[in-house]
Amino acid sequence: GINYEQYSDDLFVMDSVESTSALLYKAVHAGTTIFNCYSVEDVVFKNNVVSGVVVNWTPVLLQGMHVDPLNIMAKCVIDGTGHDSEMCRTVARKNGIRLATDTGAVIGERSLDVVAGEEEVVNGTKEIYPGLYVCGMAASAVSGTPRMGPIFGGMLLSGKKVADLIIKALKG
Template sequence: MEIFPVEEYVVTSAIIERGSKFLMDLAKNDVIIVGAGPSGLVTGMYIARAGLKTCIIERRLSFGGGIGGGGMLFPRVIVQEPAQEILEEIGVKLEPYSRGIWVVDVAEFIAKLAVGAIDSGARILLGANVEDLIIKNSRVHGVVVQWSAVTSAGLHVDPLAFESRAVVDCTGHDAEVVTIAAKKNPELGIKVLGEHSMDAVRAEKGVVESTGEVFPGLWVAGMAAAAVRGGPRMGPIFGGMILSGKKVADLIIKELKRCP
């Protein structure tokens, strides 16, 4: 089999032309989700499925967040009812362990969550870091984005802004987006109480209860919700994370369709 010859300039031209088109399309969105972990991917899947223009921004060059590390690098995590219904919906195989509890392969979990979000219409931008928010008239209107490589290198390069009607912080334990908003705008009264020590039973329930809007246009889900509200961590069990993503998606869909 003879491989088709491709000149170097064609490779470069195709990447720049189509990559630029993709980035231009991210300039204005309905919803921007920061963090492509479990809650972020679930949120993006359901919001995009509802017909809203959805962008997920991830600072790493891969998605999955904390799923990939499993439980202390063991390649399995746990989900419990009713979160398993969402995984069944996207074709993840579930291994029953005990009543109401299933074991999940981490690689399959990551891959099928990502495919679910992408196939629903969500766009995922990898290797990009949210370093600030657009805040006007006491409302969040989008995010300020820089390439993660630029941030890591410590270079002074001006970022670009992506507008949206809603921003969701799904950055995990540090609640990075809400923390930025609180630090840069103390007059707004946004608080990040910080994550507490592990209590899996309380944490699984609390992360769902804590999910919601923390400031007009700024929402929080997953472990970021626990960090903002001062809830405990739960370890390698992901039911609460999945249900948190579904809850925030439902709330945002209702809000944005109420105020088109």
């Protein structure tokens, strides 16, 4: 387990390095592959469904080298790109589609409200377009909810929710 101290009834404090390391360790031992030093350039868009990601090595992109990207096919893609919500923006811009938001587009995050942000990051975690899920601060940016500040409980719950949504979708 991860060491923590209970600060109040619903607030716990833990070491960020220990908790992040433990999460990565458990994920890798459960079979997750982590692609280090990769950047997502685009998505695979087939039959109006997001069906994978187009990636390249970040050092190649930084040097401006002309190296063809790789396609990684997937039944579900998660935009967890944070405040920029890059994957959702790319899908909407390049394909002229409407996302599952009030405006059909990325709305953009609102200013910081820690309590509302913590709640709304979980509420905004969903399938935003067929094959494309959104979580974390990308969910806040897409849905137009407040950023949440330096408390990460909502981020962990958002990740858990998106995993559960995908498991349910794959089981069909």
